[in-house]
Amino acid sequence: MASIGSSISSALGVGSGIDTGALVSNLVSAARDPKQQVITSRQNLNSARISALASASSSLDTFADALNSLLSGTGYSGVPASNDPSIAAVSALPGGTPQGLPAQLQVQQLAASRTLATAPDPNVSATSLVGAGTLTLTVGSGTPRDIVLTASSTYADLVSAINASGTGVTASLVTDTQGTRLVMKGATGEANDFSLTADSAALEPFAWSKTGPNANSAFTSVSTAQDAVILLDGVEQHYATNTVDTAIPYLRIDLNKASPNTPVTLATTEPTTSMRDLMVEFVNAYNTLMKALNTATAKGADSSGAGVLNGESSIRDMKRQLSQMTSAALSPTGTYRTLADLGIATNRDGTLTLDTKALDKAMAADPSAITQLLNPSVKSDSNPGLAGLMDKVRDSIQKKDGPLAGAQSKYEALAKSLSEQLEKLSDQMTDYQAQLTKIYTAMETRLTALKATQSYLQQQIDAWNNSDN
Known part of the structure; x- marks a missing residue:
């Protein structure tokens, strides 16, 4: 028969080794997980x-940008060319396709x-003195610039001061077997002609007027400032x-050369890549994009097999707008107006x-129109062209108040809400x-007190049992 002491020990669980920390952790995990x-x-x-969604939008951008880049290249637009580059050469500038060709130039x-030069002088060098005073350099109708020279200033100092004046006029000393000469040159164009005035007799040899040399000027005009004059399709233009x-x-x-009354034809060479190649590339790229959208919206036998955008209306709208490209009018008139007319289904x-046979037939019938x-x-x-049509579709799909933007905003708001829910759950579990x-902790305190009481009672019981013996 069990003693009274052992019964109390059993009831209190003394010596059971309960880990209350682990117990609390397990209870919290059971509620939180x-x-x-x-x-x-x-x-x-x-x-x-x-x-x-971001990938779908990015893929659309990539498709549209690649199409624009492709059609702006010389492979589909041809290369600008001149029939006489010795007179005028041409080249394409970035940003678009030359318009208005062919043209007659x-x-x-x-x-x-304006280029001025002094006579060669064997007695002059870079270290020769030029004299004291101020030369005033004026270009066109611009602000005059003063070049101040002292008694110790040399030809090299004069050249450096002119080059540092910021007027666009350059100076140099040229030395050959005849001697040394001072050469000054301005920018091209009639408006960039220049003049020099001197405030001292020592500097009079360096004075020059646009209308001609001063009485004591040592300069001779080698060339006159003037504009280029061209006739482009009969219209006179100055540059x-x-x-x-x-x-x-x-x-x-x-x-490159003035040749009055000699017409130069500016035109564009034939494209090296045909519209047939363009259509093949377009269809392949379009199908790559559409297959990616189909995968994202695929219906599965269960949720694990479905695409992440299954049922997403914004992607259905994107696919709908893309599919309408084949029937959209690229031209208001003519036999061939849509991509469907060219064999795309x-x-x-x-x-x-x-349908390459239908496309080849259309190309043979009217290649220029295609x-x-x-x-x-x-x-x-x-008449936006294929790239322009693609840009219109992209702009419509990505508009700020469109379904795609709405879906992106919806999921971003949900992401914020879910993060807040996790934070709230974490706070709740911390409180729990x-x-x-x-x-x-209170239970452990009470158990400790009961354990002490148990120990005392056990001692009393043991004493009673011993006294009975």
Whole structure:
């Protein structure tokens, strides 16, 4: 029969080694883990959706930008060319396709700069003195610049001061077997002609007037400042330099020789890549984009097999707008107005198929019309070209108040909400853990007190038993 002491020990669990810290931790985990797992799973799915939407938008940008870059290249637009580069050479400028070609050009006059030179003097060198005083240099209608020289100033000092004046006029000392001469040269263009005035007799040899040399000037004019004069399709135009960038958009014209009454034809060479190649590349790139969207929105047998954007209306809208490209008018008139007219058809999954026989037939019937349809030399709202159409679709899909932007905002807001839910759960579990710790700490205190009472009672019982014996 069990003693009274052993029964009390058994009831109090004395010596059971209960780890109240582990018990509290387990209770908190049991309350927190299921809720945390639900929130975390939603976070993972939401993050995947945000990433997939960003990827879809980025892929659309990549497709549109690549198409623009492709069509702006010389492979599809040709290379600007001159039939007489010795008179005028041409090259394409970045940013667009030269417009208005072919054109007829005549170079009536090249741009030139005012160049002055003194007579060669064997008694002059860089260290020779030039005299004291002030030379005033004036370019066109600009602000006069004073060049102050002292009694110790040399020809080298004069050259350095002119070059440092910031007027665009350069000076140099040229020495050959005849001696040394001072040469001054301005920028090309009539407006860049220059003059020099002297305030002392010592510097009079360096004075020069635009209308001619001063009485005591040592300078001779080697060339006169003048503008380039061209006739472009019969219209006279003047330029300060022999490099013309503004006469024809996106075309640089280098004037190399004046040849009045000699027409030069500026034109564009034939594209090295055909519109057929363009259509093949377009369909392939379009199908790559559409297949990626199909994968993201795929329906699975269960949630684990479905695409992360399954059921997302913004992607359905993107696919819808892309699919409408085949029927969108690229030209308001003509036999061939849409991509469908050129043999492009839409499959059930949204991808495209190109009927190359139909395209070849259209190209053979009117190649110029097909080129202008897909890559017009002058784009407009009614004739945007393939790249322009793609830009319109992209702008519509990515507009600020559109479905795609709305979906991105929705998932970003959900991401913030889920983070807040996790923080709230963490705070709740921290409070719950504190409450449990308080409860079990109090229990341990009471158990300790009971244990002391048990020990005392055990001693009394043992004493009673011994006295009975």
